[in-house]
Amino acid sequence: MAQQSFNVMIIGQSGRLQYEALLFAASLRHSCPDFSGRLFVAVPQPGPLWQKDPSLRNAAVLAALTRLDVELLPFESKLFGESYPYGNKIEALQAMPEGEPFVFFDSDTLITGDLQAVPFDFCRPSASLRREGTWPKPTLYGPGYDAIWRALYRRFDLDIEPTLDHSQPDEYWKRYLYFNAGFFYGACPQAFGARFASYAQSILTDPPIELVGQSLDPWLDQVALPLVIHSFGGGRDTLPVGYLDGDTSCHYRLFPLLYARESDAVIALLEEIAAPNWLKKVLKTYEPIKRLVYQNRGARVRALFDQDNLPRREQAIRNKIKSAGHWLR
Template identity: 65%
Template sequence: MAAKTRGARPINVMIVGQAGRLQYEAVLFAASLRATTPAGHARLFVAEPRPGPLWPGNPAMSGEVRDLLQDLGATLLPFTNRHFGQSYPYGNKIEALLALPPDEPFVFFDTDTLILDDLSRVPFDFDRPTASLRREDTWPRIELYGPGYSQIWKSLYDRFGLDFDSSLDRSWPDEYWQRYLYFNAGVFFYRCPRIFGQRFLDTALAIRDDAPAELICQSLDPWLDQVALPLVIHALGGGRGTLPAGYLDGRTSCHYRNLPLLYAREPDDVVRHLEEIAAPNRIKKILKQHDPFKRMIYQERGHKARALFDRDDLPRREQAIRNTLKREGFWLR
């Protein structure tokens, strides 16, 4: 399926919202989508976990947040955690996919994302999924006397009956992390959420409950979703180059991770966009309830943090940016 055309069915967009930080990020996301993408081009679903045995307490968003999200055009999508829940909240993105309308193309975004331009301009090929390539070598961590990248990743491809060799980017040398299919799980898409979600769920559970021996020294918390995702994308006929570069985590979306990082490293137009969509009184009233948002956006600590960095000469690794923000007292979540 090629990119959406005018008059076609709107793209289903899903984020996860729940009590705490994510509900405020959900408001920002919804406001950014509304500001950039006409209602007929995208339909926003905010997936919300129901209370249950895997979520002690109530994970529901507040009533005023729910009302605001609906006024911003979102459809609330309750779902039940049957496998993950509070012990692994990243699993929400997996289980919530099964609650989306079947047989309709979808795009999932992490809630800590801003939409910067009309989403329907992205030339999605929904038959060939991919995910964000804005990532670092976070997994696996190679031990001195343990298996290397090839052995670890091949064990996973073999576990699921997938062709390992065809997943490799041979422009990178053997045992260098970028040779292997690895994504940031902050955005991904496909032609059917049920097919993608079931494959994602089955793969993640198999890795969690019966991992190959080569993973014995590897942590899967919080990396389980990012370990399973490339296997799912490869199995469904996707890969690295199925979307032209520069759209997702580029001119169309910004996965900012948290506001201190946004102010530290993102371009001026992203900061202006953030502050414009956060300015209306009804949105400001909600966002100021979350202390990091109140301090960074409305008390202008974000601009003080921004002044610590040269956007043309940022540290190569994100951890160095985090360390500076922490040292100067700007690391707020």
């Protein structure tokens, strides 16, 4: 299973994501030089759902992606676009090769180990468990977690019972299937993407009454994702722990957060893959990378924290970096 061929997709567009895409591609080629699948950078195309052209037009970035053997995958935004850019990951899936197993990663990820050694079971999809209890936020007078999630499973004729973690207390967020959408995988991107889009649109345009008062921005993808994964026979325990969000990948989110909380090995990898002059010339045009990586301000961010005793909440980490004047994005 671990040696089967599969494709990888990330999103790339003008702005920050194009530089993250370069680092993702460089990390994959460095850490998994024998990767046998195709690496796609999915690019939203200009259209009525975008006020500005979101496509990749930076010639230096495009040349570097070509050198990293990346395939650009243009796709049309029909549902979300600028109003909900997280929807890119949903719509781009249907531009991928049909019937070929896939792994999606957020662009702000580094591949830190042999991706082909990860024991994916593409017939039992899963996603990232590196998450906080961000959704839902039950109100004082209800409904609670159980009623909200049960309403969603009923909407799509799904049985919630197999998804419940009975080791967790009733009305505690971890009892219910909930993922970070920073990575997910499945057997067919087009089938996965079609269902993901259908569920997300249904929740957004006609939410169950139990969702009144609940924010879907930016959480819509993470609300729909557990339902999609369960509908395809997947779940939280289908991938052994320690691979993704572990030895094989790192979802760093933003560069100041990377320096604050990730391992020495991840930082060493970042600085190694960013060192070649042909790539450095492109990356240093992006201010956060220029200052944190090339001008060594990342070391100052790291010195603010004890990496063995980090604040439990990400917001506390962000606030401390901002107070010290090192927040860049």
